[in-house]
Amino acid sequence: MPGSPVPHRTPVKGLFNVGDASYPRGFAGSMGAATSAVLVWDDLRTAV
Numbered sequence: 001m002p003g004s005p006v007p008h009r010t011p012v013k014g015l016f017n018v019g020d021a022s023y024p025r026g027f028a029g030s031m032g033a034a035t036s037a038v039l040v041w042d043d044l045r046t047a048v
């Protein structure tokens, strides 16, 4: 829902939220969805 996104991180190891429900504040729509994927990628990249 716009304006109340959920975090891309979840309490479950290896499980992430990606898409337009989990974009950072300041984003919206498809750019927000893509940005949430970048955040997950950053987490995965630093985890290995």
Ligand SMILES: Cc1cc2nc3c(=O)[nH]c(=O)nc-3n(C[C@H](O)[C@H](O)[C@H](O)COP(=O)(O)OP(=O)(O)OC[C@H]3O[C@@H](n4cnc5c(N)ncnc54)[C@H](O)[C@@H]3O)c2cc1C
Pocket: 018, 019, 020, 021, 028, 029, 030, 031, 033
């Ligand atoms: C009319 C309209 C106009 C828009 N115009 C713009 C615009 O001009 N610019 C912009 O940036 N954004 C726009 N948006 C928003 C943009 O479309 C979304 O932010 C973007 O598509 C979100 O991408 P997503 O991958 O998070 O989700 P989605 O694109 O919604 O993809 C989710 C996918 O998951 C599938 N799915 C759902 N439940 C399940 C399930 N249980 N099992 C398997 N698959 C499932 C769905 O079928 C869907 O294919 C618009 C949205 C709408 C509705």
